Amino acid sequence: MNTRNSASAVTIFRILAGLFSIGCFIALWHFGTNGTALGKLLPGPSVVLGKFVASFTTKIGKYTILGHAMWSLSRVMVAYTAAAVIGIGLGLAMGWYRTAEAIFRPFYEMIRPIPPIAWIPIAIIWFGLGESAKYFLIFLSAFASITLNSFDGARSVDRVLVGAAKMLGANDRQLFTSIVLPASTPYIFAGLQVALSTSWATVLAAEMVRSSEGVGWVIVSGMEMNNTTQILVGIIAIGLIGFMLATIMREVEAKLLAWNRQGT
Amino acid sequence: MNSNESFFIIDCEGLTKTFETPNGEFEVVADFSLKARSNEFVVLFGPGQCGKTTLLNMMSGLETASTGSVVVNGKAVSGPGPERGVVFQSIALFPWLTVMGNVEYGLKMRGVGKQERRGRAQRYIELVGLQGFEDAFPVKLSGGMKQRVGIARAYCNEPAVLFMDEPFGALDAQTRYLMQEELQRIMSVEKRTTVFVTNNIEEALYLADRIVVLANCPTRIKAEYVIDLPRPRDYVDSRFLALRQEISGMLDRAL
Amino acid sequence: MKKDRRYLLLSLLAVSTVLAAWWLATDILKLVPSTTFPSPVKVLRTLVIKFWDPNPDGATLPQHVIASLQVSLTGYLMGVFIGVPLGICMAWFTRFDWFARPLFDMLRPIPGIAWIPLMIILFGIGVMSKAMVIFLSSFTACVVNSYSGIKQTKAVHLWVARTFGAGNLEMLFKIAIPTSLPLVLTGMRVALGSSWSALVAAELLASTQGLGFMIMQCRGLYRPDVIIAGMITIGSVGAFLTWLLSLLERRVVKGGRFS
Structure with missing residues (x-):
């Protein structure tokens, strides 16, 4: 069919165009650093890519790049999960029960404008230089958007659905678990997605300030030792991990929220 | 149940509803009374935007009346509940549950075991003609199909009374006719006392045992007609058309 | 209403x-050392004194605030003025999107602060490196939201324009861009948050002035x-x-949503 042919032709052109622009970028990078003044500061693509591949087997500091990635990710996972459990619960409660909102919201609104990264110095004073400080910071950064979105979700529940549930015999507790919670999942999910990217940024910041392993440490130690290649290797790793996290979230959303897609 | 001829399964007396506004009190419903017998299909017929929904909500318990009393099946109404099933104009299915999930929801909330509630829900899914769609999500269903789930969901709780608030109002004209016939068929298999709100005269005449004509702002009773035509009814029968002309002539023209 | 007041x-x-509990624990009962947990009274006093006292970190509070604002607003506005048009072009001109999007998608997953070490090596410790980091942080949010804003343009509106004989550019400026304004402003709001956050991070690691520098110094x-x-x-x-931006947002969106 004519349309099908042109649809696949379009896809081929898109892929070619993408390859072309990435190719141009790499070429520019190569020629810009090959024996030029910039090349003294910035290594070329072949050097960086070579070092990146090598880092899977050779150690940077105490671990290979995979080891560092694991460190950073595990820090995120622990604190993020805690923030999700507490944040969803608190956010939904605040959105549904006015008493909870009256008690907790003022504190939330006062803490919210402060960027999580601004907590780093006080966290170090309170928790020292170890892992607890990092967990605290990541927790804070994830907690903010998860709570906010869960709050919005609970407040946006369609009142007619609530009426229908009551009509069908649901009591107060059942209303909360069987209506408010599922109805809020699109909002909760949006919060979880934002929280994941802010957590990723926060763990990097925490590792850049004080750490001896993790991808954040990789790039900051590269800076301290004037090893630009190491910095770029770290950045590539950070980008790849960020990309994987975003893709995973998207796939989970597609499965979990299939009921929310506006059909034909 | 009381089989006495004078037992009214719905007994409303002197219902009114007033709202506080910055300009003073606003009366939406004025002195409404209704008595309905078991298995009677009562249609509340009136022009749009005249408080019919508020009236229905007071009877089902979704809203509280300012004055007056509502007694359904011998018990005073103070809130919504499974005895007073509601079918909504906006359909209001739970989008995260499948058709089966929606229909069995009431039973699940009341603690009925999985086997039993599946069986009972299945019966009502078949009653409304949706067998095969048990695992579909509402987002995939057409408007008419969704409302059939709504009807099955209310029925499944085996309510004493059904309250239907312009249930076919959001559907296109063709589907609306089909749904009227569907409802007629469902009622012929399993009749329930029903209070049905509509602004469509054909719909009212097709379905009703009794039509209560409502006047506008504030909502109150203007006239009552007992419809004695044989079922299923014929939209072009001469008596049908005569009643249609007479009753629609009764409607308040003003907005 | 009475309930609201309750x-x-x-x-x-x-x-x-x-x-009260905070004050009790710190000043009265002295449950924690003041080097770890200051009392609220002390914090308040320091906040006021800092307005003219350059101790202990070398500058007064207003000086830090101005330094931070200068850098962050520079980077932020660069991100807006480059990011918003770029997002619009990517969404409107499909061929351009084919080339630009893969490059943007490579950049997107990298948090702004990850660029700090690289910028310091390239530009040293100073305004330029911080501004670049902030620019990159604000840029991403602006592109993404402007892109979504243009993509939201209703086909129906475009068809109407075409029946009146509008050309491609005219439709862009008269229909697509106005439709996208609410989302563009959302993007600017998100970008503001990212920029401010990136500023603090940049100042924590590589600065001699600014609020981030101030709090890091005082840790030591x-x-x-x-x-x-x-x-x-x-x-x-x-x-x-953010409040200032929301005023702008309200003025722009006041015309009501494009249905």
């Missing part, structure tokens, strides 16, 4: 209870009262900037 009272009660000097005062300032300035 809830307001509850809120005030909750906040004052916590403040064991002055948590200055740190908390600094955090309060950071939060307040950030909230103020």
